[in-house]
Amino acid sequence: SAAGDNTKKDHPLWSSRMAFILAASGSAVGLGNIWKFPYITGENGGGAFVLVYLLCIALIGIPIMIAEVMIGRRGGSSPINSMRQLAQRDGLSKRWIWIGGMGMLASFLILSFYSVIGGWALSYVGNSAGGLFVGSDTETIGAMFGNLLADPYTLLLWHSVFMVLVIMIVARGLSSGMEKAINILMPVLFALLLVMVGYAMSTDNFADGFKFLFQPDFSKLTTEGVLTALGHAFFTLSLGMGVMMAYGSYLPKNVSIVKTAVTVSVVDTVVALLAGLAIFPLVFANGLEAGAGPGLIFQTLPLAFGQMSGGVLFGTLFFILLVVAAVTSAISLLEPVVEWFEEQKGISRLTGTLIAGFCVWGLGILTVLSLNLWSDVHPLSMFERFAGKTFFDLFDYFTANLIMPLGGLLISLFVGWFMSKQAGENELSIGNKLAYKAFMFVLRFITPAAVMVVFIYNLA
Ligand code: PFF
Ligand code: NA
Numbered sequence: 001s002a003a004g005d006n007t008k009k010d011h012p013l014w015s016s017r018m019a020f021i022l023a024a025s026g027s028a029v030g031l032g033n034i035w036k037f038p039y040i041t042g043e044n045g046g047g048a049f050v051l052v053y054l055l056c057i058a059l060i061g062i063p064i065m066i067a068e069v070m071i072g073r074r075g076g077s078s079p080i081n082s083m084r085q086l087a088q089r090d091g092l093s094k095r096w097i098w099i100g101g102m103g104m105l106a107s108f109l110i111l112s113f114y115s116v117i118g119g120w121a122l123s124y125v126g127n128s129a130g131g132l133f134v135g136s137d138t139e140t141i142g143a144m145f146g147n148l149l150a151d152p153y154t155l156l157l158w159h160s161v162f163m164v165l166v167i168m169i170v171a172r173g174l175s176s177g178m179e180k181a182i183n184i185l186m187p188v189l190f191a192l193l194l195v196m197v198g199y200a201m202s203t204d205n206f207a208d209g210f211k212f213l214f215q216p217d218f219s220k221l222t223t224e225g226v227l228t229a230l231g232h233a234f235f236t237l238s239l240g241m242g243v244m245m246a247y248g249s250y251l252p253k254n255v256s257i258v259k260t261a262v263t264v265s266v267v268d269t270v271v272a273l274l275a276g277l278a279i280f281p282l283v284f285a286n287g288l289e290a291g292a293g294p295g296l297i298f299q300t301l302p303l304a305f306g307q308m309s310g311g312v313l314f315g316t317l318f319f320i321l322l323v324v325a326a327v328t329s330a331i332s333l334l335e336p337v338v339e340w341f342e343e344q345k346g347i348s349r350l351t352g353t354l355i356a357g358f359c360v361w362g363l364g365i366l367t368v369l370s371l372n373l374w375s376d377v378h379p380l381s382m383f384e385r386f387a388g389k390t391f392f393d394l395f396d397y398f399t400a401n402l403i404m405p406l407g408g409l410l411i412s413l414f415v416g417w418f419m420s421k422q423a424g425e426n427e428l429s430i431g432n433k434l435a436y437k438a439f440m441f442v443l444r445f446i447t448p449a450a451v452m453v454v455f456i457y458n459l460a
Contacts, residue, residue, distance in 0.1 A: 017255040019183075021263055023332075024069075024238075024247050026182040028268040029189070030329030031117050032236040034322055035297055037272040038279045040228055042290035045220030046212040050276075052226055056233035057269055060450055063442045064239050064408045065261040067415040070427045072248025073257070078340035079103055079242030082249060083414075090420045099410050103241030104337050106403040108356075109395045110241075111333040112363035115166070116371075116392075118326040119158030120298060121319050123148060128315035133306035138286055138299075141306075145298045149371045159364050162323075166330045167357040170338055171350050182328050189321040193271065196278035196301070196318070199308055209280030212290065213273070227458045230451070231400035236268055238332060240407030241399075246336040257428055258439075334360070366391040401458075409451045416444035 041049055075082020079100030087096040127133065127144065136144075148154060169181070200206055234240045251257070275297075282300040283290050292299060305315030334356055341352025370377070370390035380386035380394060389397065415424060428436065 017252070017260065020247065020251050020255065021260055022182045022186060023328075024244065024260070024264045025186060025267045026325075026328030027238045027243055027247065027332035028236065028264055028329070029186070029271050030325045031114060031121075031322070032232070032329070033268060033272040034193075034275045034325065035117060035121075035294070036232065037236065038276050039292070039294055039296040040232060041213070041276060042280075042283070042296055043293065044222070044225040044228060045217060046280075046290070047214055047216035048218045048221040049225050049229055050213055051216050052221065052229040053233060054269070056230050056450075057237065057265060059442065060230070060408070060447050061233045061237045061239060062261055062265050063439060063447055064234075064412055065237055065244055065265060066257055066428070066439070067411050067443060068239060068242075068244040069248035069251065069257050069261060070415065070424065071411070071419075072245035073251045073253070074423060074427055075245070076249050078249070078343055079245045079336050080340055081343055082245055086414075086419060086423070090418065090423070092418055096410075096414060096418075099407055099414070100242050100245070100336075100340075102403060103243070103245075103407055104340065106241045106399045106407070107243065107333040107336060108360055108363065109403075110235075110399045111166075111330055111360045113367040113392050113395050114326065114330055114333065115162045115360065115364050116155060116159045116367045117294075118162040118323060118330060119155060119160075120148065121322040121326060122158045122161055123154065124298060124302070125316060125319040125323060128302070128305060128312060128319055131312055133302040133311065133315055136302065136306045138288065138303065141299055141302045144302070145295050149295075152368050152372050155368045155371065156365065159368060160361065162327070162330070163357055163361045163364070165327055166334060167353055169327065170331055170334045170357070171353040173349060181324070185321065185324045185328075188317075189325055190271070192314070192318050192321055193274045193278060195314060196304070197274055199304055200278050200281040203281050203285040205284040206281045208284040209277060209282075212280050212284075213276045223457050227401055227454055230405055230454050234404035234408055235400045236272060237265060238329070240404035240411065242336045242407070243332045246339055247332065249339070367395065405451050405455070409448055412443045412447040412451075416440060416448070 037053075041053075071086060072079070072082055075085045077085065080097050081100070083097045083100045084094065086092075087094060132144065133141070200209060238244060248257075251260075279297060279300050280290065282288075282304050283292075283296070286300065286303055288300060290296075301318065302315065305311040305318070308314065334353065337356045338349060338352045341347045341356065342349050366374075370392035375390060377390060378386070378388055379391060380389065386394065386397075424440070425436065428439070
């Protein structure tokens with residue numbers, strides 16, 4: 001990729017605006033859209049939750065994504081060092097670098113369980129290709145999933161395969177590894193989701209699924225649900241932990257950050273809604289439970305693949321693409337840490353990737369065990385809020401519901417109140433003064449207030 005003059009030498013850049021959009025979409029679109037969004041929507045009663053989630057994306061997610069990419073491009077290095085640079089330039093406290101440090105910690109935790117779920121998808125590639133879905137019913141499909149979770153060795157195997165894939169790509173570096181794969185596979189994923197929505201339309205329950213997603217029933221919305229929606233907005237857009245900063249550090253100067261961030265957010269949201277439209281009609285058509293939890297897509301989609309013509313092919317393709325979507329997100333979780341390692345003298349990209357990857361892999365074993373042998377181990381049960389939560393549940397809860405929103409809050413405070421105004425105007429080059437003012441207003445007041453209100457409600 002071309003070296004621009006806006007960053008230090010040896011720091012490569014994305015080859016084009018499109019390449020960045022694809023990579024950032026690759027980070028955003030992942031298990032969060034296809035696995036997590038449908039199951040938390042099911043658990044939180046549908047429409048009202050979806051509405052809150054969409055509001056969080058528009059009002060909080062997009063402005064923070066803009067802020068994060070901007071910090072990254074201006075700093076031109078890993079999250080910690082970009083924050084260090086920007087704080088230095090404007091004569092601010094060194095403590096701001098903790099935004100980067102906190103994000104790296106969160107990305108370790110997320111990747112450790114993300115990889116285990118990616119492993120589920122890997123094992124379902126085999127199940128589909130082997131024809132195991134054909135002619136199956138709710139019970140056999142349920143048993144298939146149950147058996148997978150009950151077996152720590154199989155889970156560990158697929159978790160390991162997934163991590164090896166991620167390590168191999170990250171070790172090869174930015175353009176040769178990441179750009180190419182994402183370029184081809186994102187559009188195919190999109191097309192396949194459309195096929196699945198088409199299938200869902202052919203069932204008698206498409207309208208039920210549609211209503212479940214889009215007809216708000218506020219009596220079903222809890223404060224916990226609002227926190228979940230906010231947390232998921234961060235999770236799904238890969239925000240609040242420096243990933244978009246790291247990707248922004250590779251962004252050429254002439255690219256519009258605002259347009260890019262909006263595009264990425266829209267793509268991510270559309271994929272999540274398509275996944276919901278594909279899955280909920282099947283839930284109702286087969287008399288399944290919308291609130292079934294993390295196994296939802298692994299218990300609904302295989303039924304569809306088992307019944308439709310060409311289901312073996314479509315099913316196999318679908319789970320391959322799910323793996324790909326997961327891998328492109330996982331890459332982005334490892335990248336900031338590796339970029340930081342590279343900046344330390346004497347650590348090569350390969351070594352950095354291996355060290356970081358190995359630590360994450362080891363941490364993932366806690367999630368593997370949470371699903372079976374340690375399903376009764378609840379490390380924080382002395383706190384009522386965390387009663388009954390396994391390691392896996394806690395990693396998920398802490399990252400999505402606490403660390404990411406907190407990171408987002410700090411990022412918006414930094415850009416809204418502390419960073420020099422000149423910097424923001426230069427980076428964003430929003431010609432329209434009013435639009436720029438509106439954006440700053442959101443970052444200064446709306447975003448911090450919203451995150452804080454949700455936090456306080458939940459702690460109270
Ligand atoms: N955005 C990804 C998804 O929706 O699957 C998950 C993710 C990637 C979260 C990168 C956070 C992150 F930094
Ligand atoms: Na996402």
